[in-house]
Amino acid sequence: MNQCQDIQELISGYIDHELSQQKAQRVRLHIESCDNCREIYNDLIAIRKEMGQLQYPECEEAKLDRIMNEPVARTIGIVGWIMLILGLVGFMGWQLFTFFTQPAMPTWAKIGVLLIELGALGLFLSVLRQRLIARKTDKYRNVKL
Numbered sequence: 001m002n003q004c005q006d007i008q009e010l011i012s013g014y015i016d017h018e019l020s021q022q023k024a025q026r027v028r029l030h031i032e033s034c035d036n037c038r039e040i041y042n043d044l045i046a047i048r049k050e051m052g053q054l055q056y057p058e059c060e061e062a063k064l065d066r067i068m069n070e071p072v073a074r075t076i077g078i079v080g081w082i083m084l085i086l087g088l089v090g091f092m093g094w095q096l097f098t099f100f101t102q103p104a105m106p107t108w109a110k111i112g113v114l115l116i117e118l119g120a121l122g123l124f125l126s127v128l129r130q131r132l133i134a135r136k137t138d139k140y141r142n143v144k145l
């Protein structure tokens with residue numbers, strides 16, 4: 001009984017090959033003759049294997065997530081979106097202003113262009129919204145992992 005306690009304390013080290021040759025042999029001999037300790041040894045081996053298998057497939061995906069969610073990459077992405085929006089809105093505003101202040105332009109053409117511009121803006125905003133939603137759900141997915 002006392003010997004079993006000694007051996008059980010050494011089993012973890014035995015699996016990790018951390019024991020001296022003498023101690024490792026003592027554990028090996030005991031495991032071969034003692035059902036109880038052999039069961040503990042097998043359980044530990046099974047747990048190690050399971051942990052190893054769980055870590056493995058996550059590895060590549062976790063690495064990719066870290067790259068995608070890296071602060072610099074995120075900031076550049078956000079700044080890119082802001083610049084794109086500002087540029088687009090500014091350009092469209094300027095274009096609309098010069099277009100609508102032309103006295104020679106007929107009213108139906110002005111309305112047509114206005115509808116096209118508003119349509120483009122609407123589509124752009126819907127894409128932006130989808131992107132933001134996708135980013136949120138991505139976060140949830142990461143938490144689950």
Ligand SMILES: [Zn+2]
Pocket residue numbers: 003004005007030034035036037038
């Ligand atoms: Zn034992």
